[in-house]
Amino acid sequence: DTAVSQTPKYLVTQMGNDKSIKCEQNLGHDTMYWYKQDSKKFLKIMFSYNNKELIINETVPNRFSPKSPDKAHLNLHINSLELGDSAVYFCASSQDLTGGRGYTFGSGTRLTVV
Amino acid sequence: KQEVTQIPAALSVPEGENLVLNCSFTDSAIYNLQWFRQDPGKGLTSLLLIQSSQREQTSGRLNASLDKSSGRSTLYIAASQPGDSATYLCALSGNTPLVFGKGTRLSVIA
Numbered sequence: 001d002t003a004v005s006q007t008p009k010y011l012v013t014q015m016g017n018d019k020s021i022k023c024e025q026n027l028g029h030d031t032m033y034w035y036k037q038d039s040k041k042f043l044k045i046m047f048s049y050n051n052k053e054l055i056i057n058e059t060v061p062n063r064f065s066p067k068s069p070d071k072a073h074l075n076l077h078i079n080s081l082e083l084g085d086s087a088v089y090f091c092a093s094s095q096d097l098t099g100g101r102g103y104t105f106g107s108g109t110r111l112t113v114v
Numbered sequence: 115k116q117e118v119t120q121i122p123a124a125l126s127v128p129e130g131e132n133l134v135l136n137c138s139f140t141d142s143a144i145y146n147l148q149w150f151r152q153d154p155g156k157g158l159t160s161l162l163l164i165q166s167s168q169r170e171q172t173s174g175r176l177n178a179s180l181d182k183s184s185g186r187s188t189l190y191i192a193a194s195q196p197g198d199s200a201t202y203l204c205a206l207s208g209n210t211p212l213v214f215g216k217g218t219r220l221s222v223i224a
Contacts, residue, residue: 099207
């Protein structure tokens with residue numbers, strides 16, 4: 001069983017469209033995250049949620065809206081997609097906010113905006 | 115603000131060689147340090163996790179050390195193999211979620 005699963009794996013869409021990426025974890029973790037890996041392969045935190053509550057929003061444009069219906073799911077909705085949004089988006093989870101027992105990552109969603 | 119630096123950015127070695135990847139960080143108030151591997155076009159695979167109270171962790175041919183006082187960690191790979199070719203990422207969690215270095219791209223030549 002996949003611990004952190006993301007769908008879709010690939011997403012190709014036109015500028016201006018709205019799209020969503022879904023993430024689910026079956027590890028029983030309290031905390032979930034979205035990370036963005038840019039074209040230079042650098043990973044940066046976007047959001048973190050703890051027990052469905054937003055904890056961190058790292059200066060991400062408000063076109064990005066995360067939603068956590070329960071602590072096992074953290075979805076990412078992106079409005080009015082721009083070329084610069086093209087990247088790989090990774091979902092991750094940790095047992096708690098300290099991440100003391102480590103983070104588990106999904107396999108990523110490669111978003112291409114054309 | 116935590117900053118993580120990995121040196122070298124890229125490394126090419128012949129098969130069988132032992133090698134060391136370096137990671138340095140600016141804020142020693144960490145909960146843990148985690149080493150990941152990323153293959154091209156793939157996700158992140160966790161290799162080793164060192165809790166802040168620990169000094170090292172070992173898994174097979176991999177050994178990671180942590181020295182909080184100097185702000186350094188090393189990942190030692192013994193008897194490297196072509197299958198070890200990947201990007202290795204160092205990441206730390208503390209008062210903020212996991213902060214990553216830019217990685218070391220390793221190529222092991224058969």
